[in-house]
Amino acid sequence: MRRLISSLILAGCFFSATSFSLLPQQYRDFAQAQTADELFYTFYGQKIPLDLRRDTVAVSFKPRNTRSRSIQPLYLQLQQDLRRGGGNTRSIGSNHRSDVDVKPLGENIALVNLPSGTRASLNTVQLQIQKQPYVQEILPILSRKSQSASPETKSESVIVLPNEIVISFAGEMSESQRQIILLRHNLEVLRPLRFSKNRYLVRSKSVSGTEILHVANQLTQVAGVQSATPNFIQATSDHMSQLLATAANLPETPHAAERLQQQLAQLPQPKDTPISSNLLPLQWHLNSTPRRGQLLARTDIRATEAWRNSNGGRGVVVAVIDSLIQWDHPDLVKKTYKSGDRSDKLPGEEYGWDFSSQGEGDADTRLSSQEMSQIQAEFQDTFKLPSDQLLKKYQQLSGILKQRYPKASDSEIAHRIRNLIRAEIGSEFHGTWAAGVIAANSEDKAGILGVAPHTQILPVRVFGLRGAINMASLSEAIGYAASRNVDVINMSLGGLLPDEGLTEQIFDVLDAHRNLVIVASAGNENLDGVGFPAGIPGVVSVGATNMTGNRTFYSSYGGGLDLVAPGGEIQNSLSGGILTTGGTWLDGFWQGMSVPDYAWGLALDPLGKYVQVQGTSFSAPIVSGVVALMKGEDPKRRLSRDEIVSILNQTATYDGLNLSKADANRYRLQKEVGFGTVVDAPVSRPSGIFPKAKPVSAQEYFFGRGLVNADAAVQAVKNR
Incomplete structure (x- = not known):
């Protein structure tokens, strides 16, 4: 029986032209029932329109x-x-x-x-x-144009269309019935999806290019097919580049080590915390008092108080489904969950699994030597090349920046290029960033602390370089994490195309693991309605706040938003970001060159061992860390997922949160015209899932149930 999501809305962009003349006759009748100029796929019966990129x-x-x-x-x-x-x-x-x-x-x-x-x-x-x-x-490359981006950051998305479809059969279908469907539609099975039921990755033997869209659409009409969606390869790097564009003009910090020590000498350590580290005063999301003082309201999650009343998440495992997870970082190396002996152990599996690699994948989620060879040269260019050579070598990027900043000098343009390239390469370690937020804890206490410093992480990589991801790999990754009996799954990913098969997989995993909590970032589109997969019912969606207690400029809100947590803002100051573990400290980045004595871009230190970042990608792991603290106080796992989430919601608070004037006015407009209806409503909900149509307060509209409170949540679990 096909699962239904009751409230769906068409989400997408304008149509573009293509030809159906090359389709086999069996698909033409179905295709001609549509407008001949449409490119689309379906999500629970709703069309998701796409454009064909011409450039x-x-x-x-x-x-x-x-x-x-x-x-x-x-x-x-x-x-x-x-x-x-x-x-x-x-x-x-x-x-x-x-x-x-x-x-x-x-x-x-x-x-x-x-x-x-x-x-x-x-x-x-x-x-x-x-x-x-x-x-x-x-x-071919398709796009789904964002209508929310500002003119300065607006860009078309990159969606590669391979000749692949993820098809899900109804459970009652026999093997012979499945084979008949595949034969009639001239499909061959590439492989069954691992850690999943009745789902296969298939390819067409008769069509290619954009025609695969129509094959998938036709399959959705076949009895016994639960869902069929092209296995799009999406590039999330453009979304990340837009978010980190604010770092393009960040100044370099000379004598970084000395400056950092001077800064730390002026900040007090949080009082009475059982766990500490040198950089803790800079981690305002854990305790904002060192940065904001005693007189201003707390805008953090009260993690240091939670540590006094908990075991720090000991005995809990959080799966981090993300990009490169450099688990040998000094602050993470002792925090990585090691696979034991099990019947379904993957070949060479020890510390998680890389589903972004071809074939069966890879046992190592860290940067490979081949990947280092692809990004090392550009990284070193930003340090080695003088401005004139840099502008010449990266003339396309230079041209774009000169159009955007016509009054900027060549040296200023070169500085922006250096920061943008460094930020792009640094963001390849997005998974390392998220893992550090959850569980960092260095043995020498010289580094940072995660929200749950005694918990363990299971590294699960799904992103290749430049944010390449496909739904087949993500579906397998979610099933894999659940099969390893983790307590929490963190998905700091959003803005993906809504996918029916992935929704089914998440439903299946939630149904089979009643205690498992899945947390996802709400999205950085600044829209009413959280992104995908955060919008899937049963997934905890998390928006972002800044150090002053406002909603961040990028955080999505409204429909489907559950909670908020600090996500950071670096527009005005890099120190307003979330401090976490970086990846460019690896020797390969610095081979054959001297390490500078200044900090650059997002980096706190010259190597980029620690970075200060922004995004709902970091508010989500903060909540995952809080759930780990809660589960650490429930060693027999008596509390179900629903009970854990209920405690999260009940203990969240609006204390310290502030509505900006712009958000207050936006709320007034929405209250009059109806929540969930904005000027660009057809393109305003990337998840494809319609928000709850009910009146809410201004605070709930922008902050969900409020700012997560780790200490209150831990106390509530202990009281149960």
Whole structure:
């Protein structure tokens, strides 16, 4: 029986043109029932419209048998061949060879982009790409345009469309019935999805390109098919780049080590805390008193008080489903959950699993040598190249910034380029950032502390480089984490396309594990209605506040929002961010060059061992850490998920929270015209899940049930 979400709304953007003429006859009748210009897929019967990108394509490469750093990455090889006419191709144009920009996306895909105004056409570029012997196929790129972004940060999303569909069959279907459906639609099974029931990754043997959308749509009409959704490869790096754009003009901090010690000498350590570390006074989200003083209201989660009344989350495991999780960071290395002997243990599994890799995946969620080879050069460019050479090498980015800041000097543009590249590369360790927020605790007490410093993390990687993610991998990752009997799953990811199969998987996992709590970030779109997957019923969605107690400028609100927690803001000061563990301290980033004596970009220190960041991606792990503290006081796991979430809601508070004038006025408008109805309502809810249609107070509209209170939540669990 198909599950239904009762309140759905069409979410998306304007239609774009495509042709159905290449479809087999069995699909044409269904396709012609639609408008012939539509590109879309469905989410519980609702169309999610998509556009075809005309300025860029994706390229998948043939597999190579080595991961050695000594071999040039294929995306760089392709860029060189397209720009300079190497390999088996002629150059695209002698005057415009540098127009083509190639960026890696995950392990085996690259994005080939033509900037506006170039003489070369995309068709010409595709012909040249096809001649390369190492190229497997060219894939279309779709977009779902954001209507919420400001003109300065607005960009089209990147959604790669492979010839893959995730299909879910009804449980009562026999194997022979499934095979008949697959044969009739000319589909072959690539593999069954692991840690999932009745779900398969399939490909079409008769169509390719955008036609796979229509195949998936047609399958949803077939009896016995519970859901069928293209296995989109989404790139979340653009969302992260927009959020971190505020860091583009951050100044460098000279003599960073001395400055940091001077700053710490002026800040008191929180009083009477059983757990401490050198950098704790800077972690305002745990206790804001050192930063705000005794007279101003607390805007933190009262973690230090919770530590006095708890065991710090001992005996609890939190799965971090995210990007690179560098669990050998000194503040995390002793906090990583180690897999024991089990019948379903994956090959080589020890510390979690990497579902972003091809095939069965990888036992290591950390940065590989191959990945280091893809990002090291750009990182080092920002330190080695003088401004004129940097502007020349990154002329496309330079051109964009010069248009955006016409009065900026070349040196100012170069400074912004350095910060943007460093922020982009640093954000590859988004999973390390989230893990640090939850459980960091260094043995020498020289670093930071997580919300639950005695809990353990299970690293589960689903993002490849540049935020590449697909729903098949995410579905497997969620099932894997649940199969390892974790207590909490943290998903600091949002803005994904709503996916029916993933929704079903989360429902299945929640039904099978009554004590498991899943926490997700509400989204950074500044919209009424949380993103996907936070909007799925049963998932705790978390918005973000700043150090002054306001909703952050980016945090989504309204429909589906459960709670808020500190998420940080670095617009006015980097110290307003959430301090956590970074990843650029690895030796490979600094090989062959000197480490600077200044702090740069988001980094607190010259190596980037610690960073100060912003986003609902960090308010979510704060709540996951609070749940870990709560479960640490319930060692026999007597409290169900519903009881834990109920305590979270009941103990949350509006104390210390403030409505900005802009938000107060926004609420007045919504109260008059109806909650959940805004000017751009058709595109305002990325999750595709309609918010609850009921009157709420201004505080609940923007803060859900309030700011999570770790101490009160722990006390309530102990009182049970």
